[in-house]
Amino acid sequence: MARIARWDRELGGPLDRVRAWTNMLFVDHGILRLIYPNRGRVSKELWRSSQPSPGQVAWFAKAGGKTIVNLRGGREHGSWPLERDACRRHGIVLKDLVLRSREAPDRETLLGLRRFFEDLEYPALVHCKSGADRAGLFAALFRIVREGASVAEARRELGPRYGHFRHAKTGILDAFLDTYEREGESQGLSFEAWVRDVYDPEALTRSFRPSLWSTLMADRLLRRE
Structure with a gap:
């Protein structure tokens, strides 16, 4: 809560910005994302990436982007304040959607x-911290729900390619898609009908x-959220 109170406020003068940049680069591992933003195009409508820096927000705005979806929550x-400030300066709408990388997706969120x-x-551009897990789930669900893609297509x-570990704790996201493919898609059920009437997150x-x-690699070495 202390960290949230510190960063969930407006940036003041130059010292606030220096502190935010320092935290982003060296505590939130942003220095790695400047080298490799893990960015990819999902469709004509959607991009995906890791946590964008202010410069990457500016790039997206220059490319015609309209909305950024933040999946990180906290x-x-x-x-966070650097992204929020950059979106304001470049006319980008910033939206939040909470997804978890190590839990069965919430039914209400899915519906x-x-x-x-x-x-x-x-x-739009969607991001989590690394661009591997939550951004991948969002992109897969976007393809299924909005574009009508099959699970086989969306699973990509x-x-x-994006650094996702299927056999780590984050693999519960793959298990979720596998379960829908087996219990829903193969039975002719729409995604929403399966989530509403069949999906059992506790059983998953x-x-x-x-x-x-794989979990040690993702959580301890790569420090994934």
Whole structure:
């Protein structure tokens, strides 16, 4: 809560900005994202990436972007006020949607996705911290719900190309898509009908068994959220 109170406020003078940049680069691992933003184009409407720096927000605005969707939730790093300030300066709408990378997706959130997608102004960019897990899930669900893609097509958004670990704790996102493919898509159920009438997040959580070594790699070495 102290970290949120520190960063979920307006930036003041130059010293505030220096502190925010320092935190973003060295505490929130932003120095790595300046080198490799893990950016990719999902469709004509949607881009995905890791946490953008102010310069990357400016790039997106120059490319015609209209909306950025932040999946990170908490306001615990200097990345947040810098992103918010950059979006204001460049006329980008900044929206929040909370997704978890190590939990079965919430039913209420899933059922609200179609409306959420409809309300976005495009082109949009979605990001989490690293651009691997939550951004991949969002992109996969965007393809299924908004574009009508199959699970096989959408599953590519959760892959090694973006640094996603299927066998770590983050693999519960793959297990979620696999379960929909098996219980819903193969039975002719729409995504929303399956989520509403069949999906059991507690059962999915109980059945999923992550690999210890993949989890150590993702959580301890790469410091994923």
